[in-house]
Amino acid sequence: MITLRNCSLQRGTKLLFNQVNLTLHAGQKVGFIGANGCGKSSLLALLRGELHQDGGEVKLPSQLTIAYVAQTIPAFSKQAIEYVLDGDQPLRQIEEHLAAAQQAGDGMREARLHAQYEAIDGYTARTRAAQLMHGLAFATSEHEKPVNEFSGGWRMRLNLAQALMCRSDLLLLDEPTNHLDLDAVLWFEQWLKRYQGTLLLISHDRDFLDNVVDSIAHIDQKTITLYSGNVSAYERQRAAKLALQQAAYQKQQREITHLQSFINRFRYKATKAKQAQSRVKALARMESIAPAHVDSPFHFSIQSSNETSNQLIDLDKVSIGYTETPVLEKITLRIMPGSRLGLLGPNGAGKSTLIKLFAGLLKPKQGESTLGEGLQIGYFAQHQLEQLCDEESPLQHLQHIDTQATEQSLRQFLGGFGFIGDMALAPVAPFSGGEKARLALALLIWQRPNVLLLDEPTNHLDLEMRHALTLALMDYSGALVIVSHDRHLLRTTTDQLLLVANGRVKTFEGDLADYRQWLFEHRAEQRQTSPQIQTITRSERKRLDAQQREQRRPLQNRLKKVEKELDKLTAEKAVLEKLLADPNTYDNNAQVKEYIQQQTTLTKQLQQTEEKWLEITEALENLAS
DSSP states (O other): OEEEEEEEEEETTEEEEEEEEEEEOTTOEEEEEOOTTSSHHHHHHHHHTSSOOSEEEEEOOTTOOEEEOOOSOOOSOSBHHHHHHTTOHHHHHHHHHHHHHHHHTOHHHHHHHHHHHHHTTGGGHHHHHHHHHHHTTOOGGGTTSBGGGSOHHHHHHHHHHHHHHSOOSEEEEESGGGGOOHHHHHHHHHHHHHOOSEEEEEOOOHHHHHHHOSEEEEEETTEEEEEESOHHHHHHHHHHHHTTSHHHHHHHHHHHHHHHHHHHHHHTTOOSOHHHHHHHHHHHHHHHHGGGGTTOSOOOOOOOOSOOOSOSEEEEEEEEOSSSSOSEEEEEEEEOTTOEEEEEOOTTSSHHHHHHHHHTSSOOSEEEEEEOTTOOEEEEOGGGGGGSOTTSOHHHHHHHHOSSSOHHHHHHHHHTTTOOGGGGGSOSTTOOHHHHHHHHHHHHHHTOOSEEEEESTTTTOOHHHHHHHHHHHHTOOSEEEEEOSOHHHHHHHOSEEEEEETTEEEEOOSOHHHHHHHHHHHHHHHHHSOHHHHTSOHHHHHHHHHHHHHHHHHHHHHHHHHHHHHHHHHHHHHHHHHHHHOGGGGGOHHHHHHHHHHHHHHHHHHHHHHHHHHHHHHHHHHHHO
């Protein structure tokens, strides 16, 4: 049980929590939500012991193993899989002690340590680490790649894998999906569902929270209110409270009326396609979500340029890439005013590459790309946050874009994105990631684009800002193309899903539930069939299949022999361990020493044989992939 009693916490001059009382039970999975800067991350730091409360008390169980994702990005030459294995501290400690015992020639201690190693499933640790890396979209060939050769985002995935490798009682996660794509999010969601410990999760991805947590802790006005259920249940409960306030209730009704008119506008245009029907249902569900956000600080709309043609972007058999080998080929696609496209596809398939083509940052290698008259593109990607000028204020950033607008109109516009009062005049440097993302979106929206290209726009945005962005996008009349791991945003703002996979772009006939199934099947196919074989003739495929069978046969025969050897060694080791567990054995010191030496020899033989088994298994998998 984790208990906060009359707990107060202050950072600098800002009081984050004032006499908070909160009780969390073992095995509970809690999602923490609240505005950026309200104290969510500070609360996790408090539980980790990195901060100390200014009043009250914080009680955690003794002997509690806490896992969390390090925010520092390592840059050393250790192999990636070894870095992930470092998350299992008991494993590393036993390995360290084993090495010392072997060096000292202490067979008795070595035998005990081998037994401990087996008891904690040490022999399967590398496989478990590999499974975590695979789930987070690392290729098998990258497992032994040095950590310092990965980009920052991939190093953060390694930090996440290391945290998941830890044998934790309490798992603390602060926006863990920010560096993940949709495929990895779907896998991670299932992993967290199976997690047996206590989970405290900061996230603003409502679908992710809905599918993982059983409680919501809302941080607001320096206190924490715990709601049972997921985000949807929290919104219903909070809406009931807010509805008691007359002003909030009236504002809520106006919001619902607006949403209903939007739903009606699309309901009768929808075909019987699953994606269209799914979208209508999702929009209808927005009615119950709206009341929980009536006091949101964010209110803005996205206006489209009046100058536009009937056809904004027309691609005809276009191929694109960064080298001679194209990433995507034969793309034929038209983006018209009002197009609302969501891009799906495995990690690295080319979704961001396609958006860069739309944005004009990549030129076609083949085919024709025709741009309509009056095309005004608004492109949002995470690297744009780095392009903000640290010394300048939000107002100054906006004044660079529009020198004719009055300061009052600019400040009024910025207020809709939460930049109110002195904050609109403050330098950007100390802003949080969420505040910088809001500013980048504001700068984009002010320019009235008629094509919005959004590549993971919700990273760092809190739940209120995501809700406001969703509403604004629903009402946007221009063309929209989105890549996002936020399924709620995709479901409520897009009419059509495009699948980017295997070097092609095509319409995906289905909804996000169908995509999950497609993804599982796609991964299975990847393990069975190589990309090269997919593009060859049937006769050539038969020849290669026959050749592959010939290559597999000796490996399979070797595997059977190794498995028999493993069974034999395991049985012999079990007999020895039974003898060593018998107190009568220790009456004969010479016999004990011989048993320990035999056990040490068997353990080494087992390790070597297991390594052979892994090598052969990997070789067979490589032939099948």
